[in-house]
Amino acid sequence: FDNISEGIAITNDSGHLTAANPNFADVLRLEPSTLKGKPSITDLLAQTDYARQAKEAGIGNRFSGFVELQNDSGQSLEVRCSRLPDGGGIWLFSDATERRQMDNRLRQIQHIESLGKVAGEVAHDFGNVLSTITANLHLLESDSGKIPRKTLLQRIGGATELGTSLTQRLLAFARKQRLKPEVVELNDLVEGLTDLVGIGLKTGVDLQAELADEDLCVCVDPGQLESAILNLCLNASQAIEGEGQIRITVSREDQDTAMIKVSDTGCGMEEAIAARVLEPFYTARKDGEGTGLGLSMVYGFIKQTGGDIRISSTKGQGTSVCLSLPLCARPAKRISPAAKGTALVVEDVPEELKRAAMLLQDLGYQVTTAACFADAMQALDCRQSFDVLLTDLQLDDGRSGWDIAARCLDEHANTRVVIASGRMPASHPYSDGADPRVTCLEKPLSRELLARVLQNGPASALAAAGA
Ligand SMILES: Nc1ncnc2c1ncn2[C@@H]1O[C@H](COP(=O)(O)OP(=O)(O)OP(=O)(O)O)[C@@H](O)[C@H]1O
Ligand SMILES: [Mg+2]
Incomplete structure (x- = not known):
């Protein structure tokens, strides 16, 4: 009792000291004389450097349990008390200042x-x-x-x-990106995204969206949220070997929160990996392709938006990533697919098709994609007209983007045509610039140039190229 470094005290049923070891006064930084006259624990604590904190934590004569107090000088005190059958108590006070400092240092x-x-x-x-x-x-x-x-x-x-x-x-x-939040309805957003996500997935991977049967409006940067969901779906697709499913679920999590969950039937993760995936540059991908910034970017964006991300994964079974976002009361402007018009994108390289479709969707177009010449012709057969045609020049099977452009221009006088190529010939059917509806651009396409061309016509592309 005498040699224990903690402070130990026994109190009677009214909370007054009946016994205390020699270190008791030391640990509480009190003069030993204060213990004379068998004061109560409440009175004793009121004389210590922890007086305010002890009062706030409700530590008094009848206290039972464990609390750690930290005073204004940064010292820590652990307080434990067990009640005795006669109403008395056994108290243990430990100075935890050094351990706290060690923890903080670590x-x-x-x-x-x-x-x-x-x-x-x-x-x-x-x-x-x-x-x-x-x-x-x-x-x-x-x-x-x-x-x-x-x-x-x-x-x-x-x-x-x-x-x-x-x-x-x-x-x-770093949660420092400039966001442009607006009120968005999540079912609309996810529904509008699934086509585009589908393009980026490996063959054998099936994508399903399960929407909520009520409107769920959140205030968020829609472009960044789309990019976050796309990132989660790409990770899910990469985790699937052969055949598998990805499911995007939109639902209400509780009164104030909406949830978007992306779950997959992929390889899953060990606990040690799952604990680290939000760290920037952490990648476990063996192909050397990962930057390890995908999930950390999603994490930063969601936190900046006032939401949260939770990951649950079982090795060999699959992974679910839940994004929760605070609901907002204002009604969303409906995402109107035809805000700027319709666009057909033709491109036989899947990665480039995805990129071009995203650029146009980002610019506000409702996008139809065609992964080969025949698909493009079929899309033109099915639809009356497109406001914009964006086509690659050298297509599959030796077919050419000129032919698609010619058909569009013949049939629909108002279609604006953009032809993109990594190897644009110096002379071609539109090289004299005589047709103001046609613009030829060098790949890779930039969003700014494309936006300018679609707004102002081919002259802006020439101006930009000359600049
Ligand atoms: N759905 C998932 N199933 C299994 N493992 C996953 C899943 N999502 C992420 N991971 C693991 O988390 C790691 C980090 O993911 P993150 O998206 O941050 O980077 P990355 O995919 O490796 O690289 P990048 O996103 O730049 O292509 C991945 O390398 C992978 O090991
Ligand atoms: Mg990734």
């Missing part, structure tokens, strides 16, 4: 370690971007002519785009 070290890791990864990725730019600039300067100037410029452009997207994703994780 947390700080872990924090610094993860910051160091992120800084290292950022430096590595930007180093790659910069060395691509520098190497190709040198080649341009030496003007040896071995590699065409255009290829070198394209490589520099590609590296710059990669750098920009990396910056945007880091800002998203």
Whole structure:
């Protein structure tokens, strides 16, 4: 009793001390003389540096249980009390200041370690971007002519785009991206997205959307939410080997919260991996393709929006990722698919089809996609007209985008045509610029240029190219 480093006291049924060990006064930082006259625990605590905190925590003569108190000078005290059958109590007071400090220090070290890791990864990725730019600039300067100037410029452009997207994703994780929140109805948003998501999935992967039977309005940046759901679906698709299902569920979680859940029947994750997937640059993908920024970006965006993300996964069975978002009372502006009009996108490279369709959808068009020449013709057969045709030039089977353009222009005088190619010939059916409805653009397409062309016509593309 005398040698125990904690402070121990026994109280009677009215809370007054009947016994205390020598360390009791020490731990409470009280003069030993204060214990004379068998004061009550409430009176004793009122004389300590923890007086206010003890009162707030409700520690008095009748207290039972465990509480940790922290005073204004940063000291910590653990208080335990068990009641005795006669109404008395056994009290144990431990000074936890040193242990607390150790815990905080450990947390700080872990924090610094993860910051160091992120800084290292950022430096590595930007180093790659910069060395691509520098190497190709040198080649341009030496003007040896071995590699065409255009290829070198394209490589520099590609590296710059990669750098920009990396910056945007880091800002998203840091919850510092500039969001443009608006009131959105979640069923509308998810329904409008499923076609587009379908394009990016591996064959054998089946996508289903299960919508809520009530309107669920949230205030969120719709473009970022779409990109978050797309990211989750791509992860789910990558986790599926062969055949499998992805299900997007929209539902009400409780009175104030809506939920979007993306679940898959993929490989699932071990607990140790699941615990780390929100860290920036954490990737367990073996193909070397992952940047590990997908989920951290989703996490940053959802937190910035006032929501939350929860991941549950069972190895070998699948994964569910739930995004919860606070509901808002105002009614959403319906996402009107025909806000800007309809667009047909024709492209035989799946990745590029997805990208072009997203660009146009982002610009407000209701997009129909065609993955080959025959699909494009069928889409034109089925539909009266499209406001915009965006087509690749060199299509499957040696077919050409010129033919699709010609048919559109013949049949629908008001269709605006954009023809995109990585190898645009110097001379072609529209190279004289005589048809104001047609614009030819070099790939990769940029959102800004496409927006300008669709708004102002081909002259803006020339102006931009010359700038
Ligand atoms: N649905 C899922 N099923 C199984 N594992 C998953 C799933 N989603 C994420 N993961 C694991 O979490 C890791 C991190 O995911 P995250 O999206 O952040 O990065 P990534 O997919 O590796 O790279 P990137 O998104 O840049 O392509 C993945 O590498 C994968 O191991
Ligand atoms: Mg990912």
